[in-house]
Amino acid sequence: MSVAADTDGTLRKGSLKWINVAALGAAIAISGNFSGWNYGLGVGGWGGMLVAAVGMALLFFILTQCLAELAAAFPQGGGFDYYAEHALGPGAGYIAGMSVAVALAVGAGLATSFAEAYTSAMLGIGGWPVKIGLFALVMALQLRGAAEAVGATMAVGLVALTILIVFCIFLAPHFQIANLLSSSAAGPTAFPQGVSGIARCIPFALFLFLGVEQAAHAASEVQDVERSMPKALSVAICIAFGIGFCVLLFATGSTGAERLATANDPLYVAVSAVPGGAGTHVMERLVASVP
DSSP states (O other): OOOOBOTTSOBOTTOBOHHHHHHHHHHHHGGGGTTTGGGHHHHHHHHHHHHHHHHHHHHHHHHHHHHHHHHHHOTTOOSHHHHHHHHHOHHHHHHHHHHHHHHHHHHHHHHHHHHHHHHHHHHSOOSHHHHHHHHHHHHHHHHHOHHHHHHHHHHHHHHHHHHHHHHHHHHGGGOOGGGGOBOOTTSSBSOTTHHHHHHHHHHHHGGGTTTGGGGGGGGGGBTTHHHHHHHHHHHHHHHHHHHHHHHHHHHHHHHOHHHHTTOSSHHHHHHHTSOOSHHHHHHHHHHHHOO
16 A cells, blocks of 8 residues: 655655545554553443444544545645634634644543553553653654655554454454443443443543544545545544454453453453463564554
8 A cells, every 4th residue: 555755755646545545544543442442441331332432433434524525625625724714714723723733632642651551561661761752753754754654654554453353353262241241239231330321431432433534634645535535434434443343342352341441551451361372472462562
């Protein structure tokens, strides 16, 4: 899935096919499978997380289809701030732009914190040096140009998707329905907090899809944007939901909702819960390598 670039590292117009945009959106979104979603197990149980994830899949599908239309109409726009300004004026555009900036800053902080949790668990190396190193690596990649950043994102996303699939296959033989249930006053249940628990799971279900909408910003470099963008974002949502459901099912079903609910590195905890062996050791290294 290579992308064409000019000599200054920028993407050429029409250099991206719909499959490149789908891969980019999925690559951004599936990183949330490594950490963050599992906290929802503590507030709403596995059932609450499942219902919230389905709701968020529908929300992001509608959002991305709206963005696909806007991106096709204003391929030079470059984001939410442009669309808001065009429709509602400069004040709304400023608020939208600042909101996106804050969200990206918070997201970057969360991503480095979760990555640090995995390196600390696997290698015993953590703290601020790891976080600063990750920030420096990302900044260096961005400074090299958009083509390199897009190519690297898709490559890392493909590796992450492969590892997540292997992770689910590895845990499938250890799946037990009882592990999906949380303790409550009424006994084991998939919905320990009922409807309120589902609502409280929504922020954590967002981790399974967060960032997929950013792929719409590549509109000016996409071939046949009117047809390509809706299809690409739909495929990205389907991939994100499919792998997110499998991780939610097999990680929880093999380890237990309550055990995963407080982990900063849930995939590592899930693999570590499997009886030791060569396969477990290899899988621990794999899930700790991508975040």
